[in-house]
Amino acid sequence: MGAQLRVYKRRIRSVTATKKITKAMEMIAASRVVKAQRKVAASTPYATELTRAVTAVGTGSNTKHPLTTQAETVTRSAVLLLTSDRGLAGAFNSNAIKAAEQLTARLEREGKEVDVFIVGRRGVAHYNFRERKIAESWSGFT
Structure with missing residues (x-):
């Protein structure tokens, strides 16, 4: 009976340790998501300004490059x-x-x-x- 009790206690400790590790991994992942969201928010003005600049350059030019013109039919x-x-x-x-x-x-x-x-x-x-x-x-x- 004592041996079984030790096995159960060891199993409980193992599950508790796994729970702690999983919780720590979750916290790390959550902090990384928040950090990534901040970076995206910080880059939005840059992306907007870059889009505006490229549009201005493209509008003022007369190039006939395939990458700057829209295809009539996309296949x-x-x-x-x-x-x-x-x-x-x-x-x-x-x-x-x-x-x-x-x-x-x-x-x-x-x-x-x-x-x-x-x-x-x-x-x-x-x-x-x-x-x-x-x-x-x-x-x-x-």
């Missing part, structure tokens, strides 16, 4: 799917994959040829498992 589109290489990302991977698949389906309904580019092992694994076409993929960054 091809590209979808870039960004996923993680590992887990511990919550619903990030599944939400990103779901959004990419919805966008791909919408573009195909519009009659466009869609090329899917994937960054991250999770997205590559998802598309390979379902035998879907991947134009190019990259992984191993994390």
